Amino acid sequence: MVYKWFLFFLLLLKCNANKINNNNNNNNNNNNVLLILVDDLRPALGCYGDLNAYTPNIDKLAEKSVVFTRAYAQQALCAPSRNSLLTSRRPDTLHLYDFYSYWRDNNKNNYTTLPQYLKENAGYATKSIGKVFHPGISSNYSDDSPYSWTDVPFHPVTDKYKNTRVCFNNNASELARNLVCPVNVTSMPRFTLPDLENLNAAKQYLSNYSKLKPFFLAVGFEKPHIPLKYPEEYLKFHPLSKFKLKNYYWPENITSLGYNPWIDLRQRDDIINLDLKFPWEKIPEKFAVKIIQSYYAAVSYIDSLIGELLKKLIELKLDKSTTVILTSDHGWSLGEHSLWAKYSNFDVAVRVPLIVSIPKKTKSQVYVKSIVELVDLFPTIAELIKLPIDSISTTRIDSNMETKQ
Ligand SMILES: *[C@@H]1O[C@H](CO)[C@@H](O)[C@H](O)[C@H]1NC(C)=O
Ligand SMILES: *[C@@H]1O[C@H](CO)[C@@H](O)[C@H](O)[C@H]1NC(C)=O
Ligand SMILES: *[C@@H]1O[C@H](CO)[C@@H](O)[C@H](O)[C@H]1NC(C)=O
Ligand SMILES: *[C@@H]1O[C@H](CO)[C@@H](O)[C@H](O)[C@H]1NC(C)=O
Ligand SMILES: *[C@@H]1O[C@H](CO)[C@@H](O)[C@H](O)[C@H]1NC(C)=O
Ligand SMILES: *[C@@H]1O[C@H](CO)[C@@H](O)[C@H](O)[C@H]1NC(C)=O
Numbered sequence: 562m563v564y565k566w567f568l569f570f571l572l573l574l575k576c577n578a579n580k581i582n583n584n585n586n587n588n589n590n591n592n593n594v595l596l597i598l599v600d601d602l603r604p605a606l607g608c609y610g611d612l613n614a615y616t617p618n619i620d621k622l623a624e625k626s627v628v629f630t631r632a633y634a635q636q637a638l639c640a641p642s643r644n645s646l647l648t649s650r651r652p653d654t655l656h657l658y659d660f661y662s663y664w665r666d667n668n669k670n671n672y673t674t675l676p677q678y679l680k681e682n683a684g685y686a687t688k689s690i691g692k693v694f695h696p697g698i699s700s701n702y703s704d705d706s707p708y709s710w711t712d713v714p715f716h717p718v719t720d721k722y723k724n725t726r727v728c729f730n731n732n733a734s735e736l737a738r739n740l741v742c743p744v745n746v747t748s749m750p751r752f753t754l755p756d757l758e759n760l761n762a763a764k765q766y767l768s769n770y771s772k773l774k775p776f777f778l779a780v781g782f783e784k785p786h787i788p789l790k791y792p793e794e795y796l797k798f799h800p801l802s803k804f805k806l807k808n809y810y811w812p813e814n815i816t817s818l819g820y821n822p823w824i825d826l827r828q829r830d831d832i833i834n835l836d837l838k839f840p841w842e843k844i845p846e847k848f849a850v851k852i853i854q855s856y857y858a859a860v861s862y863i864d865s866l867i868g869e870l871l872k873k874l875i876e877l878k879l880d881k882s883t884t885v886i887l888t889s890d891h892g893w894s895l896g897e898h899s900l901w902a903k904y905s906n907f908d909v910a911v912r913v914p915l916i917v918s919i920p921k922k923t924k925s926q927v928y929v930k931s932i933v934e935l936v937d938l939f940p941t942i943a944e945l946i947k948l949p950i951d952s953i954s955t956t957r958i959d960s961n962m963e964t965k966q
Contacts (some may be wrong), residue, residue: 573925592946594679595874596779597867599960600639600692600786601903604630604914605860607930608926615798617862618868622885623916624926631932632915634708637903640695642935643892647694647709648672649939663701665708675939676709682948686774689714690765691759692781712766712843717758720783722750728790730830736832741855743793754790756782760866764837775946782866783861785893788829795858795865804850804857808897809843821904843899853895880920884945887916888935 591962606616608623632686635645640660641652648655648664650672655664664670679685687710694709696716702715726735727749728742746754760961763780784791811820822840826832835848844852867887874880894900894909903910917923917932941948 566730566879577776586713592683592775593879594775594777594942594946595870595883595885596777597691597870597885597887598643598693598779598781599863599867599889599914600781600783601891601893602785602860602889602914603895603909603912605857605895606914608916613799613803613857615857616864618864618871619887619916621912622867622871622918623889626885626916626918626923627929629915629917629929629933631930632888632913633911633932633934634889634913635935637891637905637910639692639890639903640697640699643693644699645693646865646888646890646938647674647676647705649675649936651936656698660695660697660699663698665705666700674705674709675942676777676779677705678939678943678948680709680711683946684774685777686711686770686882687777688712688779690762690778691715691717691756692783693779711740715759715762715766717754717755717762717783719749719751719753719758719883723748723755723788725848728788728831738788738828739831740788740826740829741831741851742788743791743796743855743858744790746792754792756784756863756866759783760869763870767873767877767879770877770879780870782863784863785856787825788851789855789859791855791859791862795861798852799854801850801854801855804853806846806849806853806896808848809849809899811841811899815898821900821902823900823902824902829948844896844901851894852901856893856895882920884920884942885916885918886938886942887914888938889913893957 605611605614607614607620608616608628623699636642636643636652636658638659641655641657643651644655644657644664652658656667657664664672676685676687680687689710693714694704696702696704702711706714724738726738727744728737728739730737730739744815746752746757759780759782763778766778786875817840820840822905834842835842854893871885874883890913891903892910892912893903894905894907895911898907900907913935943950
C-alpha cells in the first residue's frame, strides 16, 4: 500500500525516482511544509461529500489537492497515532498503545521523527504549535524537544481552562463543565480560546519566518476533540433539524469486552445530568443530536481558523512554496454503534481526512480511493523534497509489507 501511494505520487509529480538528491538542495525555499493536524476529526467535511458539513475553507484547499478518501490512522487514540505518524512507525514497533511511554527511552527505539529528519538533513526550521505530539510522557513532557524542533514548541495559555466551568446550563443558574459547550468568546478567561491562540501563534511564526531556511510548521488544532467548546456563532450553520442518528444501536451480542463505555463523556455535567445507567443505557436521542450538531459546529470553527491560516500564507506569498497537508490523528463515533468515542476499530474511529496540496503540482481536486495510512506521510514528504528515504524507512516498509497483507 505504501508503494502504491508512492507510485501514485511519482506519477503525479512526474519526478524521476532515481534523481534523489542527498545534498541540501532546499535553498530555493520551494519546499516549505505546513502540516495541519485537527484533533479527533473524522471526514465530516464538504469535500468528503458530507452534506451536513459547513467547511468552505477546507473545501477550497481541497480544490487544488489530492484528497485521499480511504486514509487510515494506525490506532484510534491520540498518543499512539501521533507518535506513529511522526516517526512512521507502527504502535507495534513503538510499543505504545496508550499514553504512558516515550519511544526514545528504549535505546533500540530511538527513531527519527519527520521534523527531526528535515531539520537534520535539509536544514529546516521546525516548529510545533498546539497539539502535535500528544503532551505528557509520550513525548517526554517536551513535545520531543530538542530532537524534533528548532524552535520552542508553542502551547496556548488558555489550555489550562479546559475544565473551567464556562458552559451555559439549561437552567442557566450556574455555569457548568459540559460536553456540549457553545460559548461567547468575549466572556471566556483571557477573552480567547486555545485554538484562537494557536492560530495567532502560527500566523506570527509565518510572519517572522526568515526566507533563509525552508520551514516545517506543524499546527495542531485542538477541536473538535471534546469538550465541544467553540464560539457559539458557528451554530448558525447547523440547525438541529438536519442531524439524524445513524446506526444508533449496539452491534448484536456485543460484550462488555468489545465496548468502550465513553467514560470521558460521563465526567461532563450535561451527561451526568442525564443520569444514565452504566454502561449500556444510551444517550436519549434528543440530546444525542445536540452532540452531533456541536461536533459539526466545532469543525466549522476550525475550518474558519484554517481559512485564516491559509489566507496568511497567501498574504505572505508563501502559498507558492508551501505544501499543505491536512489530516487528523483519528476519527470519532458520533453515535454509530451507540458509541461516542474514538478507541474502537470501527471505520468512523480510524478513518481520517487526508488532503495534500502541493504548489504547481496539484492543480485541481483529485480523489484517490486506494487505502493509505498515516505512516505513509513521513516517507512521502521526504521523497517530495528529494531526501533519501532508504535509511529511515526501507526496513520499516519491507517488514511492514508482510504484516499489511
Ligand atoms: C537518540 O537520538 C538523538 C537524536 O538523533 C541523539 O541525540 C541521542 O543521543 C540518541 N539517544 C540514544 C540513547 O541513542
Ligand atoms: C526526557 O526528559 C528528561 C527530563 O527533562 C531528560 O532528563 C531526558 O534526557 C529526556 N529523554 C531523552 C531521551 O532525551
Ligand atoms: C439547575 O442546575 C443546578 C446545578 O447544575 C442543578 O442542581 C439543578 O437541579 C438544575 N435545575 C433544574 C430545574 O434543572
Ligand atoms: C458576549 O459577551 C459580551 C461580554 O460579556 C456581551 O457584551 C455580548 O453581548 C455577548 N454576546 C452574545 C452574542 O451573547
Ligand atoms: C515572532 O517575533 C516576535 C518579535 O521578534 C517574537 O516576540 C515572537 O515570539 C515571534 N513569534 C513566533 C511564533 O516565532
Ligand atoms: C447472538 O446470540 C444469539 C444467542 O446466543 C445467537 O443465536 C445469534 O446467532 C448471535 N448473533 C450473532 C450476530 O452472533
